[in-house]
Amino acid sequence: MKEQVHDAARRAGLAATVLATLPRSAKDAALQSAADALVAATDAVLAANAQDVEIARGDGTPEHVIDRLALDPARVAAVAQGLRDVAALPDPVGEIVRGSTLPNGLRMQQIRVPIGVIAMIYEGRPNVTADAAGICLKSGNAVLLRGSSSASHSNAAIIAVMRDAIASAGVPADAIQIIAADDRSSAQHLMQARGLVDLVIPRGGAGLIEAVVEQSTVPVIETGVGNCHVYVDADADLDMALAIVLNSKTDRTSVCNAAESLLVHKAVADVFVPRVVAALHDAGVKVHGDATFVAADPQVLAATDDDYATEFLALEISAAVVESLDDAVAHIRRFSSHHTEAIVTSSLSAAQAFAVGVDAAAVMVNASTRFTDGAELGFGAEIGISTQKLHARGPMGLPEMTTTTYVVTGSGHTR
Amino acid sequence: MKEQVHDAARRAGLAATVLATLPRSAKDAALQSAADALVAATDAVLAANAQDVEIARGDGTPEHVIDRLALDPARVAAVAQGLRDVAALPDPVGEIVRGSTLPNGLRMQQIRVPIGVIAMIYEGRPNVTADAAGICLKSGNAVLLRGSSSASHSNAAIIAVMRDAIASAGVPADAIQIIAADDRSSAQHLMQARGLVDLVIPRGGAGLIEAVVEQSTVPVIETGVGNCHVYVDADADLDMALAIVLNSKTDRTSVCNAAESLLVHKAVADVFVPRVVAALHDAGVKVHGDATFVAADPQVLAATDDDYATEFLALEISAAVVESLDDAVAHIRRFSSHHTEAIVTSSLSAAQAFAVGVDAAAVMVNASTRFTDGAELGFGAEIGISTQKLHARGPMGLPEMTTTTYVVTGSGHTR
Numbered sequence: 001m002k003e004q005v006h007d008a009a010r011r012a013g014l015a016a017t018v019l020a021t022l023p024r025s026a027k028d029a030a031l032q033s034a035a036d037a038l039v040a041a042t043d044a045v046l047a048a049n050a051q052d053v054e055i056a057r058g059d060g061t062p063e064h065v066i067d068r069l070a071l072d073p074a075r076v077a078a079v080a081q082g083l084r085d086v087a088a089l090p091d092p093v094g095e096i097v098r099g100s101t102l103p104n105g106l107r108m109q110q111i112r113v114p115i116g117v118i119a120m121i122y123e124g125r126p127n128v129t130a131d132a133a134g135i136c137l138k139s140g141n142a143v144l145l146r147g148s149s150s151a152s153h154s155n156a157a158i159i160a161v162m163r164d165a166i167a168s169a170g171v172p173a174d175a176i177q178i179i180a181a182d183d184r185s186s187a188q189h190l191m192q193a194r195g196l197v198d199l200v201i202p203r204g205g206a207g208l209i210e211a212v213v214e215q216s217t218v219p220v221i222e223t224g225v226g227n228c229h230v231y232v233d234a235d236a237d238l239d240m241a242l243a244i245v246l247n248s249k250t251d252r253t254s255v256c257n258a259a260e261s262l263l264v265h266k267a268v269a270d271v272f273v274p275r276v277v278a279a280l281h282d283a284g285v286k287v288h289g290d291a292t293f294v295a296a297d298p299q300v301l302a303a304t305d306d307d308y309a310t311e312f313l314a315l316e317i318s319a320a321v322v323e324s325l326d327d328a329v330a331h332i333r334r335f336s337s338h339h340t341e342a343i344v345t346s347s348l349s350a351a352q353a354f355a356v357g358v359d360a361a362a363v364m365v366n367a368s369t370r371f372t373d374g375a376e377l378g379f380g381a382e383i384g385i386s387t388q389k390l391h392a393r394g395p396m397g398l399p400e401m402t403t404t405t406y407v408v409t410g411s412g413h414t415r
Numbered sequence: 416m417k418e419q420v421h422d423a424a425r426r427a428g429l430a431a432t433v434l435a436t437l438p439r440s441a442k443d444a445a446l447q448s449a450a451d452a453l454v455a456a457t458d459a460v461l462a463a464n465a466q467d468v469e470i471a472r473g474d475g476t477p478e479h480v481i482d483r484l485a486l487d488p489a490r491v492a493a494v495a496q497g498l499r500d501v502a503a504l505p506d507p508v509g510e511i512v513r514g515s516t517l518p519n520g521l522r523m524q525q526i527r528v529p530i531g532v533i534a535m536i537y538e539g540r541p542n543v544t545a546d547a548a549g550i551c552l553k554s555g556n557a558v559l560l561r562g563s564s565s566a567s568h569s570n571a572a573i574i575a576v577m578r579d580a581i582a583s584a585g586v587p588a589d590a591i592q593i594i595a596a597d598d599r600s601s602a603q604h605l606m607q608a609r610g611l612v613d614l615v616i617p618r619g620g621a622g623l624i625e626a627v628v629e630q631s632t633v634p635v636i637e638t639g640v641g642n643c644h645v646y647v648d649a650d651a652d653l654d655m656a657l658a659i660v661l662n663s664k665t666d667r668t669s670v671c672n673a674a675e676s677l678l679v680h681k682a683v684a685d686v687f688v689p690r691v692v693a694a695l696h697d698a699g700v701k702v703h704g705d706a707t708f709v710a711a712d713p714q715v716l717a718a719t720d721d722d723y724a725t726e727f728l729a730l731e732i733s734a735a736v737v738e739s740l741d742d743a744v745a746h747i748r749r750f751s752s753h754h755t756e757a758i759v760t761s762s763l764s765a766a767q768a769f770a771v772g773v774d775a776a777a778v779m780v781n782a783s784t785r786f787t788d789g790a791e792l793g794f795g796a797e798i799g800i801s802t803q804k805l806h807a808r809g810p811m812g813l814p815e816m817t818t819t820t821y822v823v824t825g826s827g828h829t830r
Contacts, residue, residue, distance in 0.1 A: 021771050100793065106782060108792055115804050116774070194628075198804055213609075217629055219805045240827035247829035355822050356436050359531070367521060367825030376830070377523055377821070378515065389530050389613055389818035390634045391806040403804035406792070407770050410782030412655035414662035415791070 005144075005189035008177050009196035012117045012142035015172035019140045020114050022171065024091035027138055030169040031087040035080040037165035038130065038158065042076045048157035049126065056150055068125050068254075069151060079130045079158070082381070086134040089380040092399040093140045107409045112402040114140030116198035119179075119190040120383075121146045121212060123204035126154035133162055133176045135383045139401035144197065146179040146187050155181075191216035203384050206311065221391060223384035226256035226339035227311045228369045231328045231354065233345035234267035238275070240366060241344040245276055248342060248369040250283050254313050256385055257340050257372040261308060262319040263328045269321045280317065289319040308335045325350055329357035339387050340364060340372040361387055361394040420559075420604035423592050424611035427532045427557035430587035434555045435529050437586065439506035442553055445584040446502040450495040452580035453545070453573065457491045463572035464541065471565055483540050483669075484566060494545045494573070497796070501549040504795040507814040508555045522824045527817040529555030531613035534594075534605040535798075536561045536627060538619035541569035548577055548591045550798045554816035557590045559612065561605055563619075564596040606631035618799050621726065636806060638799030641671035641754035642726045643784045646743045646769065648760035649682035653690070655781060656759040660691055663757060663784040665698050669728050671800055672755050672787040676723060677734040678743045684736045695732065704734040723750045740765055744772035754802050755779060755787040776802055776809040 019027075038045065049071040056066050098110040118141045120132045129147055136143035147155045156178055163173040179186050191200045194217045202212040206225045213220055230248050232241040248259035264272055274296045280287050281299060288303035289296075300319075307318040308331075322328045332341055342364035343354040355363040362372040372394065374382025379397035386392040392400035434442075453460065464486040471481050513525040533556045535547045544562055551558035562570045571593055578588040594601050606615045609632045617627040621640045628635055645663050647656040663674035679687055689711045695702050696714060703718035704711075715734075722733040723746075737743045747756055757779035758769040770778040777787040787809065789797025794812035801807040807815035 017772070102791075102793055106786060110809075111770075113771070113774075214632055219634075219803060221805070237827070243827060243829055251830050351824070355526075355820065356528070357432070359528075360820060362821040362823060365822065365824040367823055367828040368830055370830045371521060371823055371825075371828065372821070376517075377823070378517055388634060390636070393818050394525075394821045403808050405770065405775060406777040406787070406809045407780065408777060408782055408786055408792070409766070409780040410786075412652070412658060413782040413786065414658055415666050415783055415785045 001183050001185050002189045005179060005186055006193060006196060008144055008179060009117060009190075009193050011174040012144055012177060013196060015174040016114065016116045016140075016142040018172050019137070019142060019175055020093070022140065026170060027091065027140070028087040030137060030166040030171040031083045031134055033169040034134070034162040034165040035083040037161045038076060038080045038083070041157075041161045042073055045076055045154065045157045045161065046071055046073070048153040051153040052151055061150070069154075071126060071154065075127065079127050082127070082131055083134045086138045086381045089138065089398055091138065092402045095399070097404055104413060105410070106413055109407050110404045111407055112399065113405050115401060115403050117142050117144065117196065118401070119144045119146065119193075119197045119200045119218070121187050121190065121200060121202045121204075121208070123148045123208060124151070126151045126158060128203065129155045129158050130162065131381065132383055133159065135381050135398065135401060137166065137171065137175055139398050141401060142175045142177075144177050144179050144190060146190055147181055149181040152181050187212075188215060191218055191220070194218055201384060221384070221386050221396070222388045223386055223396075224256040225311060225337045225387055226258065226385075227261065227309065227335060227337040228257060228259050228340040228342070229261045229263055229332050229336065230259045230342045230344065230369065231263040231322075231325075231332070232265060232268060232272060233325060233343055233347060233350050234265040235347040235350060236265075236268060236344040237346060238268060238272050241272065242276060242279055244342060244344055244366070244368050246279060246283060249280070249285055249317050250315065251368070251370050253315055255370075257369050258313070259342070259369045260311050260317060261335065262317055263322050263331060264319070265325070265328070266321050266323055273321065284315050286316040287319055288317070290321060292321040293319045311337065325353060329354065332358045336360060337387055339385065340369045342367065342369050361385065416598050416600050417604045420594060420601055421608060421611060423559055423594060424532060424605075424608050426589040427559055427592060428611060430589040431529065431531045431555075431557040433587050434552070434557060434590055435508070437555065441585060442506065442555070443502040445581040445586040446498045446549055446552060448584040449549070449577040449580040450498040450502075452576045453491060453495045453498070456572075456576045457488055460491055460569065460572045460576065461486055461488070463568040466568040467566055476565070484569075486541060486569065490542065494542050497542070497546055498549045501553050501796045504553065504813055506553065507817050510814070512819055519828060520825070521828055524822050525819045526822055527814065528820050530816060530818050532557050532559065532611065533816070534559045534561065534608075534612045534615045534633070536602050536605065536615060536617045536619075536623065538563045538623060539566070541566045541573060543618065544570045544573050545577065546796065547798055548574065550796050550813065550816060552581065552586070552590055554813045556816060557592075559592050559594050559605060561594040561602050562596055567596050602627075603630060606633055606635070609633055616799060636799070636801050636811070637803045638801055638811075639671040639754075640726060640752045640802060641673065641800070642676065642724065642750060642752040643672060643674050643755045643757070644676045644678055644747050644751065645674045645757045645759065645784065646678040646737075646740075646747070647680060647683060647687060648740060648758055648762065648765050649680040650762040650765060651680075651683060651759040652761060653683060653687050656687065657691060657694055659757060659759055659781070659783050661694060661698060664695070664700055664732050665730065666783070666785050668730055670785075672784050673728070674757070674784045675726050675732060676750065677732055678737050678746060679734070680740070680743070681736050681738055688736065699730050701731040702734055703732070705736060707736040708734045726752065740768060744769065747773045751775060752802055754800065755784045757782065757784050776800065
């Protein structure tokens with residue numbers, strides 16, 4: 001298995017050297033060609049997907065998980081449209097990030113270049129496969145896709161179609177490769193292929209991400225675990241707070257930018273806690289609260305530290321009353337996954353102190369946590385939401401999939 | 416030892432939350448105060464340094480290594496001036512990297528913030544200790560300094576003075592801490608203090624950096640291994656080429672941006688190889704060359720693949736003739752450490768192909784490899800030269816010591 005993974009990585013490296021010099025027009029043509037081919041191959045993709053769904057049903061997989069796995073013609077068309085959307089985005093490669101002429105006449109430019117070979121290790125839906133391939137291709141990177149075995153037939157069908165299509169458009173097929181998921185060791189070989197793989201991006205649950213961080217010798221960008229808080233300040237508009245809590249928690253529960261915990265300043269607790277508990281219960285949300293929340297409604301469950309640390313990804317929320325904004329910040333720093341933290345307040349100083357204090361990829365002031373999203377923030381496509389501090393933090397679009405080279409031009413300059 | 420390291424990291428974390436909100440004026444005042452204090456404490460620092468030098472002499476350390484370890488009043492004054500220079504640089508914290516008002520009225524800003532707690536694991540001279548502390552303080556980060564045991568008395572004396580000085584200027588002393596180097600395990604505990612340390616920067620030889628990359632669970636920025644090449648193209652001005660080769664190799668041999676390998680296009684080999692070999696020999700440089708080089712001068716040693724892979728850091732260079740620019744690029748991709756690669760050419764297309772092809776942090780066109788340097792490129796202070804692709808590539812100045820937070824402000828926005 002190790003040799004297979006290393007061979008694939010070497011082929012990806014060769015493809016990457018070609019990709020690095022392709023003009024935007026060639027990459028966009030390949031993406032359009034892949035989109036056309038996917039739509040044309042809808043029947044084949046759906047047949048492969050039906051195999052995955054059948055195996056999942058046989059394994060007793062819950063229906064809501066199968067719903068995320070299952071494709072239909074509209075979903076295939078959406079995947080193809082995603083590739084066209086990536087083609088329409090500006091090419092990050094070649095952007096001059098910084099440039100100057102130095103006092104000695106040297107001309108210095110810092111230029112965006114592709115990273116090289118990216119390994120994606122991910123769980124979940126087949127559409128991630130095509131999205132990741134499209135984003136990597138557009139940013140000039142070769143990609144090794146190691147998806148979930150539960151989607152293996154769908155992923156193989158999608159990538160077979162895309163490889164043929166980009167090859168016919170003059171882009172090396174090996175720019176996009178599947179790494180077989182049937183052998184669990186393939187992920188390990190990928191993340192230890194130092195010198196062959198430039199970056200590993202794990203995308204999935206906390207367990208997957210932790211395993212990659214522990215074992216990888218290749219640089220990693222962690223994505224997506226979101227234990228996001230909404231803090232309702234003493235100076236909050238309580239109608240606004242109620243709307244933001246409900247939207248952050250219930251708009252979509254399975255996503256990393258959903259709220260998982262609610263903090264309420266004691267000055268507004270008497271009024272707000274009963275109101276928000278009633279509204280959350282009406283929305284079908286189970287509440288794990290502290291003594292004040294339990295006192296407000298006997299249906300509230302007594303919260304443990306584990307509850308405050310949990311990313312529920314379900315209609316479930318932890319909740320507590322805090323003595324002050326500082327206490328709210330301290331609570332968040334203790335339990336946060338550094339993804340998104342929201343404050344509802346009309347106080348400018350409270351908003352500023354919260355933003356500096358919570359140490360998060362994104363801070364929402366009087367807005368739902370759900371806005372931490374590449375599309376919502378206007379970045380176009382997104383390959384994930386980084387929760388680490390290095391390289392990229394928050395939604396990762398095309399520029400985050402590049403590095404830079406300093407090119408310094410002289411006329412015989414020596415020191 | 417683990418508990419000591421973790422305690423230090425926790426105290427650093429508390430100091431970091433204070434540092435993150437300090438205005439530039441407070442940080443600059445602390446740096447000036449530390450500079451004044453170091454000059455005032457010159458005698459104490461030199462006494463501590465004399466202990467290190469005595470131990471090194473007793474261990475039979477070579478004189479050129481002792482020369483780098485030894486301080487004198489002028490060197491202490493230079494260290495203090497380095498801190499004043501950092502104080503004079505712009506504060507990266509609070510810079511708004513990107514900002515826009517979205518179609519729905521949300522205002523989005525991407526703001527530079529400190530990374531948090533930085534661990535430096537380094538070898539070498541005591542001046543690195545003060546430099547690193549100054550750069551981290553200015554960029555709002557707390558730093559854990561794990562230097563070489565050979566400089567432990569000097570490092571302890573410098574940091575004791577700096578801690579007192581910054582504390583008297585109102586900055587928490589724990590923003591700057593020494594991690595004892597007498598127990599080798601302290602480095603390991605630092606690089607595995609996930610959640611307590613945000614970034615590890617190893618600075619030293621290839622062995623140190625490899626060990627950190629293998630063992631760290633904290634994100635790492637690799638620095639400083641430079642197997643740098645000078646490629647003399649078919650279209651090179653050969654006088655210029657000779658000057659650039661000599662300067663790149665001999666200006667300073669112990670630095671990462673010194674040249675370690677020379678490639679010559681076959682079209683100019685007849686003329687250039689004998690000339691450059693004679694000049695290198697005149698400068699006292701030992702040459703490990705291929706058959707053409709050996710044929711040019713019997714003093715040239717036959718080069719092995721190991722020679723082409725070696726960062727000599729001495730008056731020693733590997734050399735080969737290549738068939739083409741593509742061959743030069745292929746050779747460099749095989750042996751490079753992705754630091755700095757230079758081309759001497761009058762051909763625009765050759766310069767462009769080389770820059771895109773070699774996959775380096777910095778490419779010099781008709782200039783010495785020695786220009787890959789924060790001060791030379793106008794960045795001011797530099798904490799190291801990153802040879803990895805993530806987060807920072809090339810000389811790392813103050814902005815590279817920060818991450819960002821997206822702050823999104825609405826008026827009750829929900830999705």
